[in-house]
Amino acid sequence: MSTTPPQQGSTSRTRRTAVVILALWCLVALAGCAFGAGPSAAEAKTIKLAVSDDPTRHMALWALEHGKVDTGGIDVEVAYLPNETATQAFQTRQYDLIEASPVSVAASAASGFQTRIVSAGVLNRTGTVVYVRSNSAIRGGSDFKGARIAIGSLGGSSTQELRFVLQEDYGLDTSLKGGDVVLQPASPDSVFTLLKQGQFDGAVMLNRASYLAGKDPSLRVALEVSKEASAITHASATQTVLVTYPDVEDVKRDALAEVSSALAASVAYARDHKAEVAKEAAQGNAATADYLQWWWQHADLRFGSLVDADIAGVEAFWTMAETVGQIKDKPSFDDLRSSAAPEPS
Structure with missing residues (x-):
């Protein structure tokens, strides 16, 4: 039985074709793996930003949202979250960049998040104060022993400042149970009326409530909490920070840095055009616009900034939290600093 010898040229071409097909298949497979493992180009150029739904934040972001600043080609999707939950919402991981409390960030880091x-x-700077009725016998911090003070929340930043000052400057026991003062959470909408009715001996007034209380002759300031806290810690407290996550930072570092620069520019625009931006953020409400201009006298917007004074403010906040037992130990700022943050100065 005879056989036909193989045709050498035909076999070589077949093998070469198979090798090329195999190589192309591998490249396609690798490309598919690469695309599946990371975000798309559009996703990498988008930053989801979430901040507290407060007129001061609308003021901070007004220029960014109205095309007054360059975002470096990054699409910034802004979400405004309810004030009651905003500084804890970073734990949901729904956003790339989110406003949070430095104390919550420290506590979460200690637990592994x-x-x-x-x-x-x-x-x-000077935003946290305690108001009393004008005819009150309370004249200073030591007079609050045995008093009932209305606060926003037991874990709030203003409560932390108050406890720290009463403890460090006046030697009062500020334990939340069995201390020298009774700290009672109350709705921001009701605290003004409750204080005037005598249901509290004093009340921590913040933001708009403090603005209104300052206009009411039946009330007066008995304790400048922020001023005294700053004198002890040698820094004004940085009450909130913008945070991201290590995995987001790895993928979107450049985009985060671009957005940080845009945020700094947006805040600078608001600072340089206070009346104009306050009016726009207030959406035609003259009282809100007036309040926003008042607010600048007591606080500052630092989105996009992380200079030495900002860091000192965060560390001051951590010092107060550690002193009153809200966190066990202060973290190292360098351990929590993002590589997308502005360079230190």
Whole structure:
């Protein structure tokens, strides 16, 4: 039985064709793996930003949202979250960049939930004060022993400042149970009326409530909490920060840095055009616009900034939290600093 010898040229071509097909298949497979493992180009160029739904934040972001600043080609999707939950919402991981409390960030890090600080948020210079009725016998911090004070929340930043000052400057026991003062959470909408009715001996007034209380002759300031806290810690407290997550930072570092620069520019625009931006953020409400201009006298917007003073403000906040037992130990700022943050100065 005879056989036909193989045709050498035909076999070589077949093998070469198979090798080429195999190589192309591998490249396609690798490309598919690469695309599946990371975000698309559009996703990498988008930053989902979430901040507290407060007129001061609308003021901070007005220029960014109205095309007054360059975002470096990054699409910034802004979400405004309810004030009651905003500073804890970073734990949901729904956003790339989110406003949070430095104390919550520190406490979460201690439990293993990692975030990275990209920039400061709101700096509190003189915003936390305790009001009393004008005819009250309370004249200073030591007079609050045995008093009932209305606060926003037991874990709030203003409560932390108050406890710290009463403890460090006046030697009062500020334990939440069995201390020298009774700290009672109350709705911001009701605290003004409740104080005037005598249901509290004093009340921590913040933001708009403090603005209104300052106009009421039946009330007066008995304790400048922020001023006294700053004198002890040698820094004004940075009450909020913008944070991201290590995995987001790895993928979107450049986009986060671009957005941080845009945020700094947006805040600078608001600072340089206070009346104009306050009016726009107030959406035609003259009282809100007036309040926003008042607000600048007591606080500052620091989105996109992380200079030494901002860091000192965060560390001051951590010092107060550690002193009153809200966190066990202060973290190292360098351990929580994002590589997308502005360079230190």
